[in-house]
Every structure is written in structure tokens, then in C-alpha cells.
Amino acid sequence: MANLGKTLRTPLSRVRHLGAARLGTEENWLMRVTAVALVPLTIAFVWLALSLLNKDYNGVRAELSRPIPALVLLLFALVGAYHMQLGMRSIILDYARGGAREWALLANACFAAALALACVYAVLRIGFV
Numbered sequence: 001m002a003n004l005g006k007t008l009r010t011p012l013s014r015v016r017h018l019g020a021a022r023l024g025t026e027e028n029w030l031m032r033v034t035a036v037a038l039v040p041l042t043i044a045f046v047w048l049a050l051s052l053l054n055k056d057y058n059g060v061r062a063e064l065s066r067p068i069p070a071l072v073l074l075l076f077a078l079v080g081a082y083h084m085q086l087g088m089r090s091i092i093l094d095y096a097r098g099g100a101r102e103w104a105l106l107a108n109a110c111f112a113a114a115l116a117l118a119c120v121y122a123v124l125r126i127g128f129v
Contacts, residue, residue: 027086034083041076048072064127077119085112 048069052060064070085108092104 027090031083031086031090034079034086037079038076038083041072041079044072045076061126064123070123070127073123074120077123078116081112081116081119084115085109088112 048063052063055063064073088108089105092101092108096104
């Protein structure tokens with residue numbers, strides 16, 4: 001069982017020190033925590049989205065003005081954006097080289113932050129304005 005992690009990587013990734021071994025333990029831990037957190041959040045998000053299908057705009061606003069549905073949407077968006085940023089960061093660290101790596105990491109962080117802010121703004125705007 002101890003060699004299971006090594007056998008899942010390709011020979012090329014072992015030679016170039018790529019793949020999951022490149023990530024630090026903190027990044028691996030955070031990726032797993034966000035993945036586990038996204039399971040119930042995704043179920044709650046799908047349930048909420050299905051319940052909002054038959055409502056008009058005012059009905060959706062009334063539903064999202066309640067704290068629990070708004071919190072579910074906000075947590076889903078924030079945890080999902082952070083999970084996306086961690087996953088793209090590992091890909092960038094594996095495959096980008098030189099100055100392109102720094103620019104890609106910066107663009108990744110900015111895109112994830114912009115996406116999270118846009119989602120937060122949309123939920124708050126619909127639910128509370």
C-alpha cells in the first residue's frame with residue numbers, strides 16, 4: 001500500500017519530478033478539504049437550483065433573501081473558486097517554465113479572485129438589493 005502513490009504516476013512524471021509529488025503537503029491537504037467540502041455544497045446547490053426553476057425573478061429574490069440559501073450559494077461559489085485556483089496552480093507548477101510560470105500563477109490568482117467576487121456580488125445583489 002505504501003507504493004500506491006508512486007505507481008499511479010507515469011514514468012515520465014517520476015523522471016521530471018512532476019505530478020502530485022510536486023505539490024506541497026499543504027496544497028494537497030487544502031485540495032482534499034475543498035473537494036470534500038464541495039460534495040455537500042454541490043448537492044445543496046443542485047437542490048436549491050432545482051427549487052428555483054419554477055419561480056419568477058421576484059420569487060428567486062425572495063428565496064435568496066433568506067440566509068440559508070444565500071449562504072449555500074456563497075459557500076459553493078467561494079469554495080469552488082478556491083478549489084479551482086488550487087487545481088490550476090498545480091497544473092501551472094507542473095507544466096509552465098520560466099517567466100511564464102510567474103505570469104500564469106498571477107493570472108490564475110486574479111481570475112479566481114475575480115470569479116469569486118463576481119459570484120458574491122451577484123448573490124448579494126439579487127438577494128439583498
